Amino acid sequence: MNIQNPRLPKNLLCFSHLRWDFVFQRPQHLMSRFARDLNVYIMEEPIFVAKTTAHLAIDKRDEQLTILTPHLSAGMDPDQEKITMKKLLNEFMEETDLVDWIFWYYTPMALQFSDHYSAALTVFDCMDELSAFDFAPKELVLMEKTLLKTADVVFTGGHSLHEVKKEQHNNIHVFPSSIDKAHFNKARRTGQEPDDQANIKGIKLGFIGVIDERFDVELIKEIALKRPEWQIILLGPVVKVSMDSLPTGPNLHYFGQRNYQDLPAYLSGWDIALIPFAINNSTRFISPTKTPEYLAAGLRVVSTPIRDVIKPYGIDKLVDIASNADEFIVAIERALSVNDTTSWLNKVDLFLEDKSWENTYEEMKKKMLWTLFETDKLLAS
Structure with missing residues (x-):
């Protein structure tokens, strides 16, 4: 050379x-x-x-x-x-x-x-x-x-x-x-959800990712039980854990893995995006790709205290951090009550500008x- x-x-x-x-x-x-x-x-x-x-x-x-x-x-x-x-x-x-x-x-x-x-x-x-x-x-x-x-x-x-x-x-x-910003930005513009999700009515909370040992099963179970009117959409393959070990209920919807190209259409129908990771050895050093993807889609996000989510997203007030089901519920209700997200979205877009x-x-x-x-x-x- x-x-x-x-x-x-x-x-x-x-x-x-x-x-x-x-x-x-x-x-x-x-x-x-x-x-x-x-x-x-x-x-x-x-x-x-x-x-x-x-x-x-x-x-x-x-x-x-x-x-x-x-x-x-x-x-x-x-x-x-x-x-x-x-x-x-x-x-x-x-x-x-x-x-x-x-x-x-x-x-x-x-x-x-x-x-x-x-x-x-x-x-x-x-x-x-x-x-x-x-x-x-x-x-x-x-x-x-x-x-x-x-x-x-x-x-x-x-x-x-x-x-x-x-x-x-x-x-x-x-x-x-x-992030593939242009791809996830589509969620802000598309007006049509996929049929399997469009048929579900009510407030929709969503998660995209692999459901494995990092996923906080008890957290999702408790949120679903305490707020049965909220619909929880879980998109992603189940790996290394049994489906029998996952919580079930009328407001829990396991869609399995979906094509990457279809994800913005699903995100467009959500009210809040979730990062419900357990705090354990397998999540100690993770930097979830879904964090900036959710934000690019224009979604408010509530996450467990993952270190690489707290800094920078939590510190910059781009993502709400919650440690348990009750804190998640408070954060979700607070986000749902915000009528004008323009200033928050401007802050998100500025942060994501070079990401x-x-x-x-x-x-x-x-x-x-x-x-x-x-x-x-x-x-x-």
Whole structure:
């Protein structure tokens, strides 16, 4: 690379613990943008199938965006899985015959089968504290420590996560959740809800996101019981928890996962948006993407005291913070009583002015180019 004119490598291989067709979030926003300029390959975690020959399913989604899904035989032990994944990765690298790679890690566990390669640039986008999630592999902490030693540049998904990681790397940068502002702004203009939601009458409170160990089941149950006239809309897949463990009632509506393109239409029918996360290890460092998305949709928001919601959203009076069902009810009733939200919306729009995935993408590229420049300068000295 000419250190006077640095450029990014032309090929990017992203190791992701989240499937491309799961909830549309940080990896999808960023990788779809990188695919405008680079050849982007997303390697998902394996699917285990009975009586199958191990292979890599290749799904070309766009001219420069390809999803790679390993299919492994069910019943493999961990050592067999690592060996097989390494073999599939080697075959892929040989078949593509490409050089000049960026390796982009969302899951440190991928190091177990990829650490024998030396990429031109290694990026660790640490979007969550994965070791705090239920069913996290016991090797995850060690793998993350290794990745923090070998990565050229590290990004974190929020300020609280950055605080605990910043001493572990000398080139680490915070990039909190961003928004596709134009997309969620549609909720302010559209006048038609989807039929399944339009048929529900009354005050509508809503949540969009994965329903898992982070979701405060008791909080939602208590709000639903204390305010039966309020309708609670829950949009998102149920993961790692049983549907039987979730509260039910005539004013609780589980819609499951909905297409990303349809979300503004659902949001347009809500009166208040909720962030009902439990305060536990799995939420200690999260920076919910839904916070700026709700605000871009023009919705008042009530959240539990998540650190990256309190600062900056709570401190700036953009989001109401509540610790229990009674506080949620008070905050919701107060928000519902406001007739003129013009000044609040102006404040929201001013805050969100530079908060976009496009800006995040461009700023990340600058950090990556700077890293390559500094590395090449060091090698040339």
